[in-house]
Amino acid sequence: MAIIKLSEDKVRVIKDICASFGNKSGEIINVLHQVQGRFGYLSAEVQEEVAHELNMSVAKVYGIVSFYSFFTMQPKGEHPIDVCLGTACYVRGAEKVLDAFSRQLNVKIGECTPDGKFSLNTLRCVGACGLAPVAMIGDKVYGRLTPDMIPGIIAEYNN
Amino acid sequence: MINLTIDNKPVQVEEGTTILKAARKAGIHIPTLCHYELKGMKLENRPGGCRVCVVEVKGRRNLAPACATDCMEGMEVFTHSARVVNARRTVVELILSDHPADCLTCAKSGECELQSLAQYLGIRDIPFKGEQSHYRADFSPSIVRDMDKCIMCRRCETMCNKFQTVGALSGVNRGFKAVVAPAFEQDLQDSPCTFCGQCVMACPVGALTEVDHTRQVINAINDPKKTVVVQTAPAVRVALGEEFGMQPGEIVTGKMAAALRRLGFDYVFDTDFAADLTIMEEGTELLGRISKAMAGDKSVRLPILTSCCPGWVNFFEHNFPDMLDVPSTAKSPQQMFGAITKSYWAQKMGLKREDIVCVSIMPCVAKKYECQRDEFKVDGNPDVDYSLTTRELARFIKQYNLNLKDLPVEDFDSPLGQSTGAAVIFGTTGGVIEAATRTAYEVFTGKKLDKVDFTELRGMEGIRDAHVDFNGTDIHIGIAHGLSNARRLLEMVRNGEAQFHAIEVMACPGGCVGGAGQPYHHGNTEIIQKRADALYREDAGKPIRKSHENPDIQTLYKEFLGEPCGHLSHELLHTHYFDRTDKVVIEGK
Numbered sequence: 001m002a003i004i005k006l007s008e009d010k011v012r013v014i015k016d017i018c019a020s021f022g023n024k025s026g027e028i029i030n031v032l033h034q035v036q037g038r039f040g041y042l043s044a045e046v047q048e049e050v051a052h053e054l055n056m057s058v059a060k061v062y063g064i065v066s067f068y069s070f071f072t073m074q075p076k077g078e079h080p081i082d083v084c085l086g087t088a089c090y091v092r093g094a095e096k097v098l099d100a101f102s103r104q105l106n107v108k109i110g111e112c113t114p115d116g117k118f119s120l121n122t123l124r125c126v127g128a129c130g131l132a133p134v135a136m137i138g139d140k141v142y143g144r145l146t147p148d149m150i151p152g153i154i155a156e157y158n159n
Numbered sequence: 160m161i162n163l164t165i166d167n168k169p170v171q172v173e174e175g176t177t178i179l180k181a182a183r184k185a186g187i188h189i190p191t192l193c194h195y196e197l198k199g200m201k202l203e204n205r206p207g208g209c210r211v212c213v214v215e216v217k218g219r220r221n222l223a224p225a226c227a228t229d230c231m232e233g234m235e236v237f238t239h240s241a242r243v244v245n246a247r248r249t250v251v252e253l254i255l256s257d258h259p260a261d262c263l264t265c266a267k268s269g270e271c272e273l274q275s276l277a278q279y280l281g282i283r284d285i286p287f288k289g290e291q292s293h294y295r296a297d298f299s300p301s302i303v304r305d306m307d308k309c310i311m312c313r314r315c316e317t318m319c320n321k322f323q324t325v326g327a328l329s330g331v332n333r334g335f336k337a338v339v340a341p342a343f344e345q346d347l348q349d350s351p352c353t354f355c356g357q358c359v360m361a362c363p364v365g366a367l368t369e370v371d372h373t374r375q376v377i378n379a380i381n382d383p384k385k386t387v388v389v390q391t392a393p394a395v396r397v398a399l400g401e402e403f404g405m406q407p408g409e410i411v412t413g414k415m416a417a418a419l420r421r422l423g424f425d426y427v428f429d430t431d432f433a434a435d436l437t438i439m440e441e442g443t444e445l446l447g448r449i450s451k452a453m454a455g456d457k458s459v460r461l462p463i464l465t466s467c468c469p470g471w472v473n474f475f476e477h478n479f480p481d482m483l484d485v486p487s488t489a490k491s492p493q494q495m496f497g498a499i500t501k502s503y504w505a506q507k508m509g510l511k512r513e514d515i516v517c518v519s520i521m522p523c524v525a526k527k528y529e530c531q532r533d534e535f536k537v538d539g540n541p542d543v544d545y546s547l548t549t550r551e552l553a554r555f556i557k558q559y560n561l562n563l564k565d566l567p568v569e570d571f572d573s574p575l576g577q578s579t580g581a582a583v584i585f586g587t588t589g590g591v592i593e594a595a596t597r598t599a600y601e602v603f604t605g606k607k608l609d610k611v612d613f614t615e616l617r618g619m620e621g622i623r624d625a626h627v628d629f630n631g632t633d634i635h636i637g638i639a640h641g642l643s644n645a646r647r648l649l650e651m652v653r654n655g656e657a658q659f660h661a662i663e664v665m666a667c668p669g670g671c672v673g674g675a676g677q678p679y680h681h682g683n684t685e686i687i688q689k690r691a692d693a694l695y696r697e698d699a700g701k702p703i704r705k706s707h708e709n710p711d712i713q714t715l716y717k718e719f720l721g722e723p724c725g726h727l728s729h730e731l732l733h734t735h736y737f738d739r740t741d742k743v744v745i746e747g748k
Contacts, residue, residue: 004743011745044343049743057326058342058741059350066331 004048011049013038018053025056028064032071040076075112077119079157081105084134086125093146094133098122100147101135104154117157163234170230177205178225178236179212189214189238190247190276192254193312194226195361197322198684199619200641200668204317204361209310210250211276215240222246248280256287258364259307265365266303270679272363273310294338299347300528301354301370306338308366315339315358315367323642323666325474327352351477351739355470355642355666356524356675361682369524369676372545373555379516379544380423386508387516389424390496390575391415393431394522394586394671395549397693401678401686402553403563408689410697413568418556419520420569429571430519431578433496434585434594436715437467438706440732441489442598443723445661449603449634460485462637462652462659465591467491469529470666472736474642479649480738488733492585493519493526494535496575497542498731503719504575512540519546522586522674525666534734548676577711580611580697580704587691588640588670589616589623592663596627596636597705604630611704617695619669619688622648624657637662640670 006014017034021027031050036042042050042065051058065071083089083098098120102108105118112119128134131143142153160171165182172181182189193209196202207227214225217235222243225236237243255277262268294306311330316339319328327350331340341350359367380387400409419427445463452459464486466472475486490498496519501512519526523546529535530543547555556563570576581597584590593616600608615625616636621644627634637659639645645664651657667673672690673680680686703709720727 004741005746006743007746011743045743047342048741052741052743057320057329057351059326059329059331059340060320062342063329063331067333069333 004045006045006049010039010046014046014049015053018050023053023055025054028054028056028061029068032061032065036071040080041072041074043073043075074110075116075119077112078117079137080119080121082121082123082126082136084124084126084128084132084136085122086129086132088125088129089133092132096147097133097135097145097150100150101154104150118154161230161232161234163230163232163236165236166238172230174229176230178214178216178223178228178230178234179205181230182214182225182236182238187238189225190279191226192251192272192276192310192363193314195312195314195317195363195682197668197682200322200621200684202317202322202668204312204314204321206313209254209312211247213243213246213250214238215243244280248282251276251280251282252285253287254310255282255285256289257291258310259291260285265308266368266371267362267365271365272681274364290335292335292338294340297346298370299352299354300531301524302347302352302356302359303368303370304340304347305366305368306340308364309338310364310366311337311339312363313339314361314363318357318361319352321643322668323353323355323357323474324646325351325353325355325477325642328358351741353470353473353477353642353666354525354528355474357667358675359524360667360673360675360677360679369548369551370527371551372527372547373551376516376518376545376547376555379518382516384514385516386425386510386514387423387518388426388428388500388504388575389419389518389520390428390430390433390493390500391419391520392493392522392526392586392671393434393583393590393694394674394677394690395520395552397586397672397690397697398522398549398677399553400563402550402557405564406689407680407686408693410693411563412697413570414563414566415552416571417566417569418561418563421561421566422555422559424518426572426575427569428496428500428575429578429582430492430496430521431582431585432575432709432711433492433499434467434582434591435579435706435709435712436495436499436732437489437492437585437591438581438594438598439712439716439723440495440728441465441487442595442602442706444487444489445595446599446603447724449660453632462662463487464649465595465661465663466734467585467591468665468667468671469493469523469525471642471645471664473525473528473739474645474666475649476737476739478646478740479653480740482649482653483736483738485652486736488735490535490732490734491526491529492582493521493529493543493546494734495732497530497535499715500575501537501540501542502731503715506719512537516544517542519543520549520552521546522549522671522677523667524548524675526676549674550676550678553678574711574714577709578701579706579709580699580701581706582709583698583701584694586671587694588665589618589638589663590670590694591665592616592636592638592661594706595661596634598707599634600627600629601705601707603632606630608705612699619684619691634660636660639663640665640673641668642666 213222581594669687
């Protein structure tokens with residue numbers, strides 16, 4: 001018997017999302033999309049609660065989460081950083097920008113800072129190739145980045 | 160009806176029949192690997208994933224998987240054309256390229272379907288060299304998972320989810336990393352696994368096997384300070400012979416007793432004795448509840464559920480936490496036997512509990528878990544020390560250069576070796592409740608039964624429903640085997656859709672005769688049926704066929720226990736159940 005600890009509002013959010021899909025197990029993908037949209041990632045605890053609400057086994061839910069690359073069990077920070085590694089950004093030095101974020105925050109790709117503020121990921125092309133290399137922090141796009149700009153950008157969010 | 164030809168042979172089949180089934184009907188062998196079917200039990204795994212059963216269909220560009228392709232009018236199928244045979248060999252070579260070649264030490268060797276396929280196809284070399292997948296091995300009290308050997312046939316997943324509705328296993332991850340595992344790839348022990356072991360029975364390779372306790376038993380036998388007692392479950396005696404080339408359903412009770420004695424067990428007893436004892440306790444509990452309910456007591460919970468099957472006990476602890484007071488509190492025969500051996504018999508023999516090692520031979524892998532449960536220990540010393548499967552016993556016998564066939568027929572030792580026909584049928588679906596009915600009828604009505612056979616309780620239907628006339632009182636009995644059937648029956652009870660007095664549940668297909676510790680049947684349910692038939696034959700040949708007439712049981716109550724469901728019985732022979740569901744709790748509350 002496992003005891004799964006979740007905060008009251010998280011449980012509420014999950015219950016509401018599941019209910020909006022009629023608590024049907026066939027809607028699992030839609031449910032997981034929405035839940036991840038709200039929490040940024042799908043923790044084991046969250047998957048347990050989703051399984052419970054949709055009356056399916058946790059193993060099946062995890063099977064789906066681990067199969068589709070869109071779903072992630074890695075926590076996202078309050079300010080998720082996505083560095084574009086599309087062709088245009090890449091040839092204009094995106095890798096060095098990525099390294100600079102990684103060094104500045106002391107996290108690897110896919111990880112989150114211990115204080116939960118920042119997480120670092122990569123993506124392919126946000127359609128702003130004219131500004132390459134590009135990174136997004138939350139919804140905000142930063143263009144023409146160079147490694148020496150990174151500490152300043154991070155500082156904006158730390159204040 | 161649909162007409163087609165398979166290897167130029169005309170075949171007529173019903174619409175919706177797969178090429179594989181049509182070929183089998185026509186007596187044409189198509190090799191399979193991922194395909195697994197329990198005929199007559201509504202279970203078929205055919206993901207069409209392994210591609211071993213591919214056949215050539217005239218006019219079709221690709222080869223078709225026979226297990227997942229329906230027959231069409233006028234189809235011309237070729238099962239062994241050069242193209243098919245080549246493709247089949249390549250498929251198996253590719254599977255082997257990511258499979259450890261450790262057949263010499265593999266527990267499934269000799270029973271492995273991949274091994275026999277490689278032999279059948281004459282594969283002498285694996286031309287594809289590449290990366291191999293590695294996973295952490297997972298040891299639970301009953302089952303070992305060595306996923307390096309997994310070939311992703313998904314038979315275990317189908318058994319766990321469709322047949323048993325346990326939901327412990329699922330296919331996880333994708334591509335090269337794909338594997339069948341519990342949620343979050345945690346250990347089986349932390350999942351809702353019931354240890355029924357039907358995944359082990361279904362696994363074509365050595366990825367899932369039972370934990371082997373033979374060595375511990377051999378050590379105990381060779382320890383001069385220990386008195387080693389063995390008990391054998393009813394279903395073992397009608398299956399063990401298969402491991403020695405005998406026909407399924409050949410009864411080897413006496414030869415098995417002889418073998419156990421030659422292996423060095425000090426006392427060869429019978430779980431059937433404890434099965435008779437179970438009937439005394441469970442039957443008394445059943446009658447108590449029925450009488451109270453008839454007298455208008457609303458607090459009585461009916462139906463009573465049998466509690467002999469440890470897979471079933473684990474299942475309701477995980478899935479029906481609101482109904483934990485419904486099952487009988489009687490321990491299983493294995494545990495009753497252990498408790499009596501280490502109390503009554505120990506006293507009689509002047510032995511200390513710690514000096515007795517109690518071994519059970521079971522058709523089951525969940526029994527390994529059951530005997531390790533804390534509530535079945537006294538100061539850390541378990542009532543039953545080790546539980547071996549029928550397969551482990553067969554290996555043990557062979558290792559000691561004994562051939563079961565050549566051994567004389569011997570009797571069990573006294574007093575824990577005497578049993579009735581009622582106890583023998585414990586090993587098949589419907590048997591426990593029939594045994595209980597024989598005793599309950601006579602106690603309830605005060606009359607002798609003219610005929611002890613309750614054929615209405617027998618059969619292989621997944622869910623059965625029967626009425627027995629207790630001298631004017633109608634007793635409604637439900638029977639389920641396979642946990643999906645048990646779940647359906649229990650949900651009906653929970654929702655008030657059905658009223659039963661008693662329900663018998665066994666987790667495995669056909670009951671213990673189809674248990675996961677039995678010789679591998681590879682999905683052949685006829686073998687299970689033959690073992691069940693043999694138990695009824697053994698029962699019919701017994702001089703005493705009602706548990707309460709077992710003279711050694713009567714002596715046990717007279718000398719030691721007092722009354723069924725009395726004070727000492729409650730202490731030694733009854734148990735309680737736990738809520739094992741995952742609980743979502745609100746943080747900070």
